[in-house]
Amino acid sequence: MTSKNTKRFEDVRPGEVLPELAVPITVGLITGGAIATRDYFPGHHDLEAARALGSPHIFMNILTTNGLVQRYVESWAGPLATFTSLKIKLGAPNYPGDCMTFSGSVTRQDADTRTVEVTLSGKNSMGNHVTGTVALVLP
């Protein structure tokens, strides 16, 4: 549950480590995430199509990864943190049956704009599915 209290800029410690978040990767999450982001590419919902592409199973689409990254950072920062950027680099695919665990820490703070940068990774059994940075303006 996202706390209804938003972190204030002054509350954030340099290098603060975010709590980890484990996200089980399921067929439901991959297909549901693809459709909720209006991405009907067959590799995200059709097992046969995914195999024809050389994948062992359907794989998560980028827009779902973005959504999960937002969830991870927002559940730490609170509801009124304003995202100014969400930049990711993609790595190992997310396949059903795996689990992706997010970890992250505060890597930059700018008092003038009350901006906090979080550097994060989402790791599955094959390595990092996603690495990236999110910039937030805090009240």
Place this chain on the structure above:
Amino acid sequence: MADPQLLSNVRALVGRQYGRVYAWDEVNAPMIRQWCEIMGVENPLYTDPAFALGTPHEGLIAPPAMLQVWTMEGFHANHYPPGSTDENPYEVLKLFEQYGYNSVVAVNSELSFTRPLRLGEKLYYTTRLDAVGDEKTTALGTGFFVTLVMSHFVEKAGGDEPVGELLFRVFKFRPANAQPAAPAPAASAAPAKAKRPQPGISDDTRFFWEGCAQGQLLIQRCTACATLRHPPAPVCIQCHSFDWDTVQASGRASLYSFVVMHYPEVAPFDHPNPIGLIELEEGVRLIAGLVGIEREQLQIGQRLQVEFQTFDDALTLPLFRPVGE
């Protein structure tokens, strides 16, 4: 080397702007709620009108990571809302395909947000082919990084407003190990766990790995002049004799130097991953993993003892653990 004609054709496109792609739907609460439901996003600012009213936003806004969602084409490929451009912002990829760079993988997605989106707003984006890098060879193959920038706007009577940008980078490449896509076994529901890479074993090195499997650290010895050598090689570095046998090392050693791998994190290794250049008491050095020690406690010269661990039921490696003086 890339074909000069291809490079010339590609460079002619860099900087090109492509026309508008409109959203099918205006920013709306049902799509937002369903997106939040599947993502597990529980921020009431996106779904609870009463909560949102009491915030500085004075009403529901869209989750920032949904920026791209509004303008997705949907179920029917290449079927965009009325008024959208017929141009293909990805036409540069087709040029590469004419020269055999047939594979593509997304590398970076960088969203930036100018302001939140509110219910009822109608989006469109325009695309610029921002950059095409020089030909590069990566683990995947040889090809080009192609960067597109999609600028998103909201239609307004008094002038359209920029709301955010997506920088999207793909690698368009010729695969390094082109293989026909082998269908996975039908029962492979779970992905295979990454395994330790296997060493390449030759006639010169086989004794070393067979020794490890027996729990013995074997070192090559020249039978002509008794010089020890490691890593294994066919010829003595002192007397050039081809004749050799092995001796079993005691496993007592000291740390000559070390590195600690922090990045990139590659499965199945633990990170940080300390790796030692280890001097055996017999006088030769070898490289091996260090176990049972924190990075802060690593010290040049510290005493170590070999131990053997078997990974994936297949590969036995010598590892070194600190011991008292």
